[in-house]
Amino acid sequence: MNERRIISVIVSNEHGVLSRISGLFAGRGYNIETLTVAPIPNTNFSRFTISTKGSVQVIEQITKQLHKLIPTLKVMEHKEHDVDNIQKEMALLKFPDSESVADIDALSKAYNGGVVNVGDNVIVVMVADEPFRIKQFIKATEKYNPVEIVRGGVVAIER
Amino acid sequence: MKMTGAKMVCEALKCEGVKTVFGYPGGAIMNVYDEIYKQDYFEHILNRHEQASVHAADGYARATGKTGVAIVTSGPGFTNAVTGLATAYMDSIPMVVISGQVPLSLIGTDGFQEIDAVGISRPCTKHNFLVKTIEELPRIIKEAFYIASSGRPGPVHIDIPKCITAQEGSFDYPTSVNMPTYKPHTKGNVRQIKKAVQTIKKAQKPLLYIGGGVTLSNSYEMVRDLAAFSGIPAVETLMARGTLRSDDELLLGMVGMHGTYAANMAMSECDVLISLGARFDDRVTGKLEEFAVDAEIIHVDVDPTSIGKLVDVDYPIVGDIYKVLQDMLPIVKENLEHGRYEKWRKLLEKYKNLHPLKYEDSDEVIKPQWAIERIGELIGDDAIITSDVGQHQMWAAMHYPFNNARQWINSGGLGTMGYGFPAALGAKKGQPEKVVVNITGDGSILMNMQELITAAEYNIPVINVILNNNYLGMVRQWQTFFYDKRHSETDLSFGPDFVKLAQSCGGVGYNVETKAEFDKAIEDAIKVNKVTFINVAVDRLENVLPMVPAGGSLYNMMLEYKD
Numbered sequence: 001m002n003e004r005r006i007i008s009v010i011v012s013n014e015h016g017v018l019s020r021i022s023g024l025f026a027g028r029g030y031n032i033e034t035l036t037v038a039p040i041p042n043t044n045f046s047r048f049t050i051s052t053k054g055s056v057q058v059i060e061q062i063t064k065q066l067h068k069l070i071p072t073l074k075v076m077e078h079k080e081h082d083v084d085n086i087q088k089e090m091a092l093l094k095f096p097d098s099e100s101v102a103d104i105d106a107l108s109k110a111y112n113g114g115v116v117n118v119g120d121n122v123i124v125v126m127v128a129d130e131p132f133r134i135k136q137f138i139k140a141t142e143k144y145n146p147v148e149i150v151r152g153g154v155v156a157i158e159r
Numbered sequence: 160m161k162m163t164g165a166k167m168v169c170e171a172l173k174c175e176g177v178k179t180v181f182g183y184p185g186g187a188i189m190n191v192y193d194e195i196y197k198q199d200y201f202e203h204i205l206n207r208h209e210q211a212s213v214h215a216a217d218g219y220a221r222a223t224g225k226t227g228v229a230i231v232t233s234g235p236g237f238t239n240a241v242t243g244l245a246t247a248y249m250d251s252i253p254m255v256v257i258s259g260q261v262p263l264s265l266i267g268t269d270g271f272q273e274i275d276a277v278g279i280s281r282p283c284t285k286h287n288f289l290v291k292t293i294e295e296l297p298r299i300i301k302e303a304f305y306i307a308s309s310g311r312p313g314p315v316h317i318d319i320p321k322c323i324t325a326q327e328g329s330f331d332y333p334t335s336v337n338m339p340t341y342k343p344h345t346k347g348n349v350r351q352i353k354k355a356v357q358t359i360k361k362a363q364k365p366l367l368y369i370g371g372g373v374t375l376s377n378s379y380e381m382v383r384d385l386a387a388f389s390g391i392p393a394v395e396t397l398m399a400r401g402t403l404r405s406d407d408e409l410l411l412g413m414v415g416m417h418g419t420y421a422a423n424m425a426m427s428e429c430d431v432l433i434s435l436g437a438r439f440d441d442r443v444t445g446k447l448e449e450f451a452v453d454a455e456i457i458h459v460d461v462d463p464t465s466i467g468k469l470v471d472v473d474y475p476i477v478g479d480i481y482k483v484l485q486d487m488l489p490i491v492k493e494n495l496e497h498g499r500y501e502k503w504r505k506l507l508e509k510y511k512n513l514h515p516l517k518y519e520d521s522d523e524v525i526k527p528q529w530a531i532e533r534i535g536e537l538i539g540d541d542a543i544i545t546s547d548v549g550q551h552q553m554w555a556a557m558h559y560p561f562n563n564a565r566q567w568i569n570s571g572g573l574g575t576m577g578y579g580f581p582a583a584l585g586a587k588k589g590q591p592e593k594v595v596v597n598i599t600g601d602g603s604i605l606m607n608m609q610e611l612i613t614a615a616e617y618n619i620p621v622i623n624v625i626l627n628n629n630y631l632g633m634v635r636q637w638q639t640f641f642y643d644k645r646h647s648e649t650d651l652s653f654g655p656d657f658v659k660l661a662q663s664c665g666g667v668g669y670n671v672e673t674k675a676e677f678d679k680a681i682e683d684a685i686k687v688n689k690v691t692f693i694n695v696a697v698d699r700l701e702n703v704l705p706m707v708p709a710g711g712s713l714y715n716m717m718l719e720y721k722d
């Protein structure tokens with residue numbers, strides 16, 4: 001049975017650490033759904049947030065293997081709807097200006113976002129919400145014929 | 160002190176107490192070689208291929224327990240070294256490999272002899288470094304040696320751009336490492352150890368499953384003590400041969416694909432399995448669903464990823480086997496009666512006698528198994544045996560009377576043909592008083608035969624016993640068993656004149672067809688004090704038996720092959 005997990009990894013902010021992590025997943029045949037990374041302010045560390053899917057055994061191996069990497073300080077594993085853990089994802093979507101700005105704006109507000117730009121031919125929308133809600137939003141906006149969808153990947157923090 | 164990066168490399172090796180370095184120069188590493196020329200603290204051995212340099216450093220490490228060191232140049236020098244890194248990685252061998260790299264200004268420009276070395280070595284090293292500044296060089300070398308030899312050991316690769324070996328900086332070699340992100344577990348959880356001992360206490364049919372980690376952690380004496388006190392029977396993996404004495408009554412032999420019947424039956428029928436530094440490799444377990452189904456499993460390993468990777472474990476103990484056994488032995492001695500398990504041992508004795516290791520000896524042709532047993536009789540405990548990959552390797556592991564840890568050196572995890580000869584050179588450099596014998600095949604020996612020159616030049620007298628079946632024998636055996644005898648591309652009847660080959664490089668060669676010639680050649684080879692090739696014509700169609708066909712269950716062994 002495959003389960004989804006959000007894994008946060010704190011690593012030394014050094015050369016090649018991204019390739020160590022992505023290479024670990026590729027080399028061992030683990031799946032990465034999303035991956036985000038940024039330095040942790042005022043430290044020498046970066047934080048990776050990875051969403052992945054696998055059996056309980058595979059997830060256990062993934063966390064152990066991540067921990068085994070020399071630059072890894074800490075690995076935290078969370079289920080998708082863990083209560084002790086806040087998970088968010090943002091997304092940017094582009095719609096043709098033939099669609100109704102008002103409708104799209106109203107819908108995106110319900111998903112913690114709004115219209116961020118109305119240009120010559122397109123409307124750009126930003127939303128930020130729980131990962132499953134982002135999926136719902138994308139589904140809900142299908143009828144407005146989005147021309148481009150950019151998902152940001154999951155980020156998570158403990159309460 | 161101010162000095163160049165190149166000098167720092169030599170000084171750091173000196174600080175690490177390195178006495179022997181294997182390597183091969185080239186453009187990007189020339190600054191370092193210039194400093195090697197000027198120093199006389201360590202000896203540099205010029206192998207004739209970078210792969211051989213890395214295998215030699217690996218053999219040195221396995222024979223001594225110290226960290227092996229190899230130095231190569233960028234590009235092709237490094238790519239040649241990769242098989243050596245992967246071989247050491249799979250068997251957890253402590254090693255530091257230093258490669259030259261194009262200057263920083265050229266990295267990323269497809270410069271001459273530029274290759275993304277750390278990109279290539281990442282999946283086949285414990286860790287790697289690309290040095291970006293002269294300031295970090297001493298710290299990186301210090302960390303490399305620490306990482307290579309601590310926790311679960313493994314090879315570490317340092318890639319140094321040429322501009323950095325030329326640049327001057329101040330050298331102050333660190334006396335300790337400070338790595339907040341790397342703190343290997345060494346001490347096992349004592350509560351868990353106590354629980355494990357209680358489980359062993361209740362067992363009727365316990366079994367020790369001994370792996371290469373026992374050698375790596377230098378714990379073989381404690382394992383002998385544990386076995387002798389408790390009377391628990393034992394099996395050894397390919398990597399663990401020599402942990403118990405070959406004549407120890409508790410030892411059932413090697414386990415796995417070419418294990419003994421008794422060892423594999425014990426694995427299948429035990430009720431408590433005590434794994435010490437073994438990793439449940441597919442060549443050991445056979446079909447996982449039917450592996451040790453009745454057993455509660457205690458797994459001691461320094462690497463948490465090894466535990467629960469393939470088999471569910473009831474008592475995981477993460478720790479260095481040495482430290483775990485230090486805690487465990489007194490508890491065992493307090494709680495267990497000495498030498499129980501009479502019934503279980505009787506049953507296993509029955510299995511031992513039912514299907515012992517056997518082969519049909521012959522007066523017409525030398526049987527490879529006989530040759531190996533004979534080396535055991537002639538040299539015995541004075542020998543370090545290295546090996547290549549194939550039938551000869553399995554026969555050596557099965558039939559040689561190993562009585563010491565570090566006496567048996569082979570590429571178990573990666574199965575690298577061409578490993579044995581250069582590894583023998585490294586072993587001989589590390590243990591010069593031992594007789595080092597590479598038991599090899601006519602296929603494997605050709606993969607690093609250029610090392611004849613190295614051995615002759617530096618007078619490293621190792622004996623290569625080529626069990627010559629004019630076949631890539633192990634592949635031929637699988638073709639016979641599983642591919643209807645279609646011997647596709649495995650016939651090596653067109654081979655070299657091994658005697659002339661050895662002679663042309665300054666060594667000594669022998670052609671052997673009879674048992675008397677065999678004895679004479681071995682005795683002479685020990686005396687001549689030169690590198691030797693003993694080309695032994697063996698029965699071409701001999702098979703390695705017994706065998707568990709790949710993916711089969713351990714208890715379901717093929718004991719015989721009838722044409």
Ligand SMILES: Cc1ncc(C[n+]2csc(CCOP(=O)(O)OP(=O)(O)O)c2C)c(N)n1
Nearest residue numbers: 549550551576600601602603630631632633
């Ligand atoms: C570098 C490498 N290439 C291919 C193989 C696959 N392989 C395993 S055993 C073997 C045959 C080895 O022949 P030989 O050295 O003559 O040993 P024998 O089995 O005949 O004793 C081969 C080709 C390997 N293990 N390593």
Ligand SMILES: [Mg+2]
Nearest residue numbers: 600601630632
């Ligand atoms: Mg052969």
